[in-house]
Amino acid sequence: MIGIFDSGLGGLSVLAAIARALPGADLTFLADTANMPYGPRSNAFIRGRVLAIGHHLADLGCGMIVVACNTATAAAVQALRAELPKLPVVGVEPGVKPAAKTSPRKHIAVLATESTSRSDRLARLIRTHCEGVQVDIAPCPNWATRVEALNFTEPAFVASVKDTVEPLLAAGADRLVLGCTHYGFLAPVLNPLVAGRAELVDVAEAVARQAVRRAGSAAQGRGRLVLEATARPEALPRALNGLGLGWLAERSHEPPRLVGV
Ligand code: DGL
Numbered sequence: 001m002i003g004i005f006d007s008g009l010g011g012l013s014v015l016a017a018i019a020r021a022l023p024g025a026d027l028t029f030l031a032d033t034a035n036m037p038y039g040p041r042s043n044a045f046i047r048g049r050v051l052a053i054g055h056h057l058a059d060l061g062c063g064m065i066v067v068a069c070n071t072a073t074a075a076a077v078q079a080l081r082a083e084l085p086k087l088p089v090v091g092v093e094p095g096v097k098p099a100a101k102t103s104p105r106k107h108i109a110v111l112a113t114e115s116t117s118r119s120d121r122l123a124r125l126i127r128t129h130c131e132g133v134q135v136d137i138a139p140c141p142n143w144a145t146r147v148e149a150l151n152f153t154e155p156a157f158v159a160s161v162k163d164t165v166e167p168l169l170a171a172g173a174d175r176l177v178l179g180c181t182h183y184g185f186l187a188p189v190l191n192p193l194v195a196g197r198a199e200l201v202d203v204a205e206a207v208a209r210q211a212v213r214r215a216g217s218a219a220q221g222r223g224r225l226v227l228e229a230t231a232r233p234e235a236l237p238r239a240l241n242g243l244g245l246g247w248l249a250e251r252s253h254e255p256p257r258l259v260g261v
Pocket of ligand 1: 006007008010037038039040068069070071116179180181
């Protein structure tokens with residue numbers, strides 16, 4: 001069994017990619033909805049959540065853990081690996097490397113939560129992969145919360161997304177890195193804004209490929225999905241449908257569970 005978690009719904013994009021890549025694997029997805037959003041939280045708080053959830057998934061019998069959250073990865077993936085040395089732990093990092101490699105103008109922008117934007121891990125990623133590339137970092141407070149509420153097509157929000165993205169495009173950025181797993185679900189809002197000027201870079205499929213490489217026997221199973229949440233588990237099936245992932249609900253044979261992690 002593979003355990004996958006996020007603060008909320010964003011990790012569903014990674015879950016979907018893993019479910020497509022490993023149709024026979026048993027998957028447990030945990031949304032830490034009682035503590036979402038992670039973006040404005042301290043590193044210490046996020047680390048506490050990551051370790052508690054990691055232990056919970058390991059205790060359930062997960063043979064691999066996927067941290068389907070850039071914010072949690074930046075703050076605590078090393079701590080989780082140190083805490084659970086026998087389990088493969090796969091994290092998510094903003095796709096700075098593919099963006100820098102493919103950017104025609106050598107100018108990229110990273111859209112991320114407040115916490116990821118100021119993280120040492122992002123700074124290191126940029127130092128390693130972006131020599132000669134201009135990198136703008138745009139913290140996007142509230143974007144993940146909008147996705148969580150399935151409320152992101154409202155005109156005032158679309159206008160605020162445009163206010164964030166337009167200056168980046170006007171300055172010449174031609175790759176916009178989606179540095180938060182929630183933002184992939186904003187593609188219908190972002191695509192018309194960037195059309196013909198820039199490309200969005202999402203890493204959900206790359207993370208799934210890495211999960212396939214690392215899973216080993218954790219990929220064995222009967223293709224079942226268990227959904228868990230730390231608050232409002234009943235909202236998960238509706239969210240799957242609202243985010244175009246209704247097919248995933250068919251993999252789950254029991255109602256979503258409320259867990260007190
Ligand atoms: N989905 C998370 C990420 O990838 C964080 C969203 C949040 O809880 O602020 O960064």
